[in-house]
Amino acid sequence: MADTATTASAAAAASAASTSTDAPPFQLGKPRFQQTSFYGRFRxxxxxxxxxxxFVTERRLREAVQLLEDYKHGTLRPGVTNEQLWSAQKIKQAILHPDTNEKIFMPFRMSGYIPFGTPIVVGLLLPNQTLASTVFWQWLNQSHNACVNYANRNATKPSPASKFIQGYLGAVISAVSIAVGLNVLVQKANKFTPATRLLVQRFVPFPAVASANICNVVLMRYGELEEGIDVLDGDGNLVGSSKIAARHALLETALTRVVLPMPILVLPPIVMSMLEKTALLQARPRLLLPVQSLVCLAAFGLALPLAISLFPQMSEIETSQLEPEIAQATSSRTVVYNKGL
Structure with a gap:
């Protein structure tokens, strides 16, 4: 029966391939684009x-899930193209958690990160903020980040709520402390002119958010450093659990979290400082907030895929760099591990 299902699945795949020349052959559960290059990861x-x-409807989601089930069991109807299969997989992966198969709340999906996060970025970059507004926007930003992290977590192993709360509180406290501290220093800097002070204040959110992101990653995933993470050989077989690979994974993720807010929180202040001098915005100050929102949206849309494309999702490391028991457990020169997002 298994051979029959496999043959039918292969036949269905061949049928799909023959009816679609624009899309690559479909592979269930695999990325559509090559992950060995930065461009492939970016796509x-x-x-x-x-x-x-x-905006995918419930009916369209059910159709996408059913199409993938038909492909998996070799019952795919004739005429289904590779493009349709890739589209169905994209929809399922965007909406349903891969481990629990439950719908992710819309604001906390990766596809909702930019639309729901942009208003927060605009709030972080508002000029002349009070102490209360600084605390509010930093708290809201880290709350949103924590919820996105939790909603897209690896749910194959149970994680205690205390770990999530610890990471959340650590990120909020570090972000608020750094933002408030830097703002106080800027206010007390008598050498700055009012214009310079305003410009410097606009860059305060970046070090606050970047440091909080690192704190969030370390605290939320500290268990990986203690227990290690799974490493696999070239055939996907489990080799063992490595603490050294866990350190590499956390370092790569932390670097991503530092790079991510850089264009979002650095480019808009530079762009806005130039745009504010234009005759259009000087004559129509009410346009400042809408223009700043568009600039932040563009920066966010560029920064997110660029940052998370820096490292492959499945990173590779030489076995000689890992623990001796890992190196002795496989003949492979390299092993791979899931870096996480």
């Missing part, structure tokens, strides 16, 4: 954050 993550999947 892959553009699919993941595509905000159009937020």
């Amino acid at each position: 892959h993550f553009l699919d993941i954050i595509d905000p159009r999947t937020l």
Whole structure:
């Protein structure tokens, strides 16, 4: 029976391939684009954050899931193209959690990160903020980040709520402390002119958010450093659990979290400082907030796929760099591990 199902699945795949020449042959559960190059990873993550999947109806989601089930069991109807299969997989991965198969709340999906996060970025970059507004926007930003992290977590192993609360509180406290501290220092800097002080204040959110992101990653995933993470050989077989690979995974993720807010929180202040001098905005100050929102949206849309494309989702490391027991457990020169997002 298994051989029959496999043959039928292969036949269905061949049928799909023959009816679609634009899309690559479909592979269930595999990325559509090659992950060995930065461009391939960039195209892959553009699919993941595509905000159009937020508008997929319940009926379309059921159809996509059913299409993938038909492909898996070799009962795919004739005429289904590779493009349709890739589209169905994109929809399922954007909406349903891969481990629990439950729908992810829309604001916390990766595809909702930019639309729901942009208003927060605009709030972080508002000029002349009071102490209360600084605390509010930093708290809201880290709350949103924590919920996105939790909603897209690896749910194959149970994680205690205390770990989530610890990471959340650590991120909020570090972000608020750094933002408030830097703002106080800027206010007390008598050497700055009012214009310079305003410009410097606009860059305060970046170090606050970047440091909080690192704190969030370390605290939320500290268990990986203690227990290690799974490493696999070239055939996908489990080799063992490595603490060294866990350190590499956390370092790569932390670097991503530092790069991510850089264009979002650095480019808009530079662009806005130039745009504010134009005759159009000086004559129509009410346009400042809408223009700043568009600038932040563009920066966010560029920064997110660029940052998460820096490292492959499945990273590779030489076995000689890992624990001796890992190196002795496989003949492979390299092993792979899931870096996480």
